Amino acid sequence: MHTGTTNQVANPNTVVWNSPGIWITYSILTAFMHLVLLSMPWFTTSVAWTLTNVVHGVGMYFFLHTIKGTPFETSDQGKYRYSTHWEQMDSGTQFTAARKFFMTTPIVLYILASFYSKYEFTHFVINTSILLLSLLPKLPQLHGVRLFGINKY
Amino acid sequence: MSVEYNQSKEWVFAEAIRSMYQAPLYHLILEGLLLVWIFRLLFFKSYKIQNKIPLSKKEKDDLVKDWTPEPLVPDLQKTLSLSTPYKEITGRPGKMITVDGKECLNLASMNFLGLLGNERIAEKSSASIRKYGVGACGPRAFYGTVDVHVELEERLAEYMKSERAISYAYGFATIASAIPAYSKRGDIIFVDEAVCFAIQKGLHASRSNIVYFRHNDLDDLEEKLKIQANLDKKDPKKASVTRKFMVVEGIYMNTGEICDLPRLVDLKYKYKVRLFVEESLSFGVLGQHGRGVTEHYNIPIDKVDLVVGSMEYALASIGGFCCGRGYVIDHQRLSGHGYVFSASLPPLLARAAVEGLDILQDEPEIFNKIRAKGKLMQELMQEVPELKISGFYESPSFHIRRKPTANQSEDEKYLKVLVDQCYQNGVCLSIASRLSHEEHIADWPASIRVSVSVEMSDDEIKMAAHVIQQAAHYAEQQI
Numbered sequence: 088m089h090t091g092t093t094n095q096v097a098n099p100n101t102v103v104w105n106s107p108g109i110w111i112t113y114s115i116l117t118a119f120m121h122l123v124l125l126s127m128p129w130f131t132t133s134v135a136w137t138l139t140n141v142v143h144g145v146g147m148y149f150f151l152h153t154i155k156g157t158p159f160e161t162s163d164q165g166k167y168r169y170s171t172h173w174e175q176m177d178s179g180t181q182f183t184a185a186r187k188f189f190m191t192t193p194i195v196l197y198i199l200a201s202f203y204s205k206y207e208f209t210h211f212v213i214n215t216s217i218l219l220l221s222l223l224p225k226l227p228q229l230h231g232v233r234l235f236g237i238n239k240y
Numbered sequence: 241m242s243v244e245y246n247q248s249k250e251w252v253f254a255e256a257i258r259s260m261y262q263a264p265l266y267h268l269i270l271e272g273l274l275l276v277w278i279f280r281l282l283f284f285k286s287y288k289i290q291n292k293i294p295l296s297k298k299e300k301d302d303l304v305k306d307w308t309p310e311p312l313v314p315d316l317q318k319t320l321s322l323s324t325p326y327k328e329i330t331g332r333p334g335k336m337i338t339v340d341g342k343e344c345l346n347l348a349s350m351n352f353l354g355l356l357g358n359e360r361i362a363e364k365s366s367a368s369i370r371k372y373g374v375g376a377c378g379p380r381a382f383y384g385t386v387d388v389h390v391e392l393e394e395r396l397a398e399y400m401k402s403e404r405a406i407s408y409a410y411g412f413a414t415i416a417s418a419i420p421a422y423s424k425r426g427d428i429i430f431v432d433e434a435v436c437f438a439i440q441k442g443l444h445a446s447r448s449n450i451v452y453f454r455h456n457d458l459d460d461l462e463e464k465l466k467i468q469a470n471l472d473k474k475d476p477k478k479a480s481v482t483r484k485f486m487v488v489e490g491i492y493m494n495t496g497e498i499c500d501l502p503r504l505v506d507l508k509y510k511y512k513v514r515l516f517v518e519e520s521l522s523f524g525v526l527g528q529h530g531r532g533v534t535e536h537y538n539i540p541i542d543k544v545d546l547v548v549g550s551m552e553y554a555l556a557s558i559g560g561f562c563c564g565r566g567y568v569i570d571h572q573r574l575s576g577h578g579y580v581f582s583a584s585l586p587p588l589l590a591r592a593a594v595e596g597l598d599i600l601q602d603e604p605e606i607f608n609k610i611r612a613k614g615k616l617m618q619e620l621m622q623e624v625p626e627l628k629i630s631g632f633y634e635s636p637s638f639h640i641r642r643k644p645t646a647n648q649s650e651d652e653k654y655l656k657v658l659v660d661q662c663y664q665n666g667v668c669l670s671i672a673s674r675l676s677h678e679e680h681i682a683d684w685p686a687s688i689r690v691s692v693s694v695e696m697s698d699d700e701i702k703m704a705a706h707v708i709q710q711a712a713h714y715a716e717q718q719i
Contacts, residue, residue: 132251165424206263
């Protein structure tokens, strides 16, 4: 994208998660969201952690695996028009550093949420399903796959 | 056996550690596997997913054996369609043109309205050189917009009776930028197979699916539209996100024929396809006020989604323009690559174009005159037995071909002899040159494009026709 004198790629979505400081920013924002939930007096600690995991997982699924294309016009004539943000990341290259980061964060949140909810069964069910929702779409076998034609165009 | 978990609102760290020891086994195993997965993840190498089928060693060896290298420098005959060197023009071209020192009647320049060398335009352009300098020195968005650019666009929109217009610095780049600004990968463009090279480059740059239909054969187009409509019925979700366009020319540069715009507009509404009309040769020629093929057929210009014209033919300036609805044109201000990334039109040329529009509005009878002269020239050419005419009967720009056609190279030789003989007798013609190996149709028949100017009197036209007739006969005897 031609933005002044910056380094130019046709689609900035492919390289945004390699920008300096963005991983730390992402972690800080997640931590902040957790602190907000934790500060609500009507949530117990377990609920706050599970809720963090749920909000993070649902948000990640929506932004990375549901919405497609770019909000701006790119000069590659719409190459990524039907690709989700996860598929656009690093132009479809699998297991790059940014992708590994995003595969790790749901797992870290899951382990923390399981610990802080004292391994109770209800919380286990919720957290594990959110973990699957976060991890399965990121596997290279599911790159570009649209189940039952949902979200294809 | 299990200890009751403390259900109080207080969360105690010691209890959390205790519950970790008493956690269900499946949960701990799952967490262990996840930690192993993270550890393995750190060592995965990144790779790109290959969509190609891997070849076996035998297949690779066969391909290597079959491969023959191409020459580093290709055969010269393929790269140049004309092997003769360029002719040199001296002085100011207009109705007469001085080629290699000899003054001839200019039937080669597409100077339809005689504005080439017009004194009024030259005066106003010189005044703008004194006012603005020579170049605008920047793209339109980066300090390259001068007030004459804005004036030119407003005047063009007003003249063409459309909402807005945008001007480009180069006629070829206009349509080649307009098409990819709207049509992207996955979209479908239905286009006449005889479109000019600029449109072909625009189609290629758009990366869309191109469907060619036979030249001016709207039955063929309708068939192809029906096929697409059937495919759309099978996959309506895909169809709802696929944009479809039709690109035609008002008067085709390669054949001189006119498009059937009323039927195209009907097809547009029937099959929901956007219509782009390229009016390089019809702007300033067709229509009661020279507004092009839409005025010729009495169709309101808003029915055509985008009209693209060139100021390099009838207006005798440089550059091109697009006109249409406001939201359509405004999109090109950021997405038209030839507009955004090229320096803007020099102000003197924009001023020349505005002056040209003034002249067109001062002399509204000029359009009937040029069409009458075009018709006259075509009628005279039709009487020549050795030549075949192709073009709309009133078009001042049409093609002549050898009637007893042999193969391509012989026809080219014949036309060269014809052009030389005409030059000897004071009529300047030029063969329609093409990059055959880069065009969509490589083996287009060789032709001469004749362009009549409104400045030529009927006697001069008759003289030119007589010269061409004699040259055609002479050339046939030489071949």
